[in-house]
Amino acid sequence: DAVMTQSPLxxxxxxxxxxxxSCRSSQSLVYSDGNTYLTWFQQRPGQSPRRxxxxxxxxxSGVPERFSGSGSGTDFTLxxxxxxxxxxxxxxxxxxxxxxxxxxxxxxxxxx
Amino acid sequence: xxxxxxxxxxxxxxxxxxxxxxxxxxxxxxxxxMTWVRRAPGKGLEWVSAILANGANSYYGDSMQGRFIISRxxxxxxxxxxxxxxxxxxxxxxxxxRIVPGSFDYWGQGILVTVSS
Numbered sequence: 001d002a003v004m005t006q007s008p009l010x011x012x013x014x015x016x017x018x019x020x021x022s023c024r025s026s027q028s029l030v031y032s033d034g035n036t037y038l039t040w041f042q043q044r045p046g047q048s049p050r051r052x053x054x055x056x057x058x059x060x061s062g063v064p065e066r067f068s069g070s071g072s073g074t075d076f077t078l079x080x081x082x083x084x085x086x087x088x089x090x091x092x093x094x095x096x097x098x099x100x101x102x103x104x105x106x107x108x109x110x111x112x
Numbered sequence: 113x114x115x116x117x118x119x120x121x122x123x124x125x126x127x128x129x130x131x132x133x134x135x136x137x138x139x140x141x142x143x144x145x146m147t148w149v150r151r152a153p154g155k156g157l158e159w160v161s162a163i164l165a166n167g168a169n170s171y172y173g174d175s176m177q178g179r180f181i182i183s184r185x186x187x188x189x190x191x192x193x194x195x196x197x198x199x200x201x202x203x204x205x206x207x208x209x210r211i212v213p214g215s216f217d218y219w220g221q222g223i224l225v226t227v228s229s
Contacts, residue, residue, distance in 0.1 A: 026182075035213070048220065049157065049209075049218070049219050051215065059144075094159075094216075096213070103156060103159060104155065106156035
């Protein structure tokens with residue numbers, strides 16, 4: 001199985017400051033079609049998960065530009081340029097290149 | 113508008129069974145693979161199972177293999193998860209989601225399953 005390892009698991013951030021979450025896979029996430037299937041989800045308290053970014057760096061419609069994704073192969077990063085109060089929640093990376101599909105442990109973002 | 117609505121959750125005793133449903137609307141259900149994901153209390157998201165668009169192939173997470181069965185009825189735009197021999201550790205909110213290449217783009221609101229005596 002492709003093991004997804006996120007860090008940190010807890011991320012206290014000051015409003016307006018940047019935040020960064022790392023996600024590492026035990027296997028390359030480059031699929032046979034040439035695409036890299038790494039997705040970032042946000043789960044706010046009491047809500048369903050919401051997709052923010054897919055294929056490493058493509059933002060979903062309606063996702064603020066302060067969210068960005070980068071990386072390649074096995075190492076990926078989600079960055080929030082300036083954290084806002086509505087960004088509080090748990091962030092997960094997920095790989096879609098290998099069965100079984102697997103999530104990272106989640107990173108809890110909170111405001112200091 | 114894409115909508116996914118789960119139902120069928122509730123309280124069940126250990127060893128019991130339950131069938132979850134996910135009613136889909138707003139898109140051509142028969143064209144998409146679908147999946148179930150769960151989140152246990154105090155834990156992270158765990159992928160449960162997936163089924164291809166025509167229902168010909170299905171996949172399961174390691175701890176669900178042999179106990180859970182995913183299925184779909186494309187004539188009813190509905191996804192199912194039959195859960196057998198339930199354990200306390202299966203207690204979770206279960207979400208259905210739509211699969212697009214390598215990702216999930218739409219999620220339901222979730223349904224709570226509690227396994228307890």
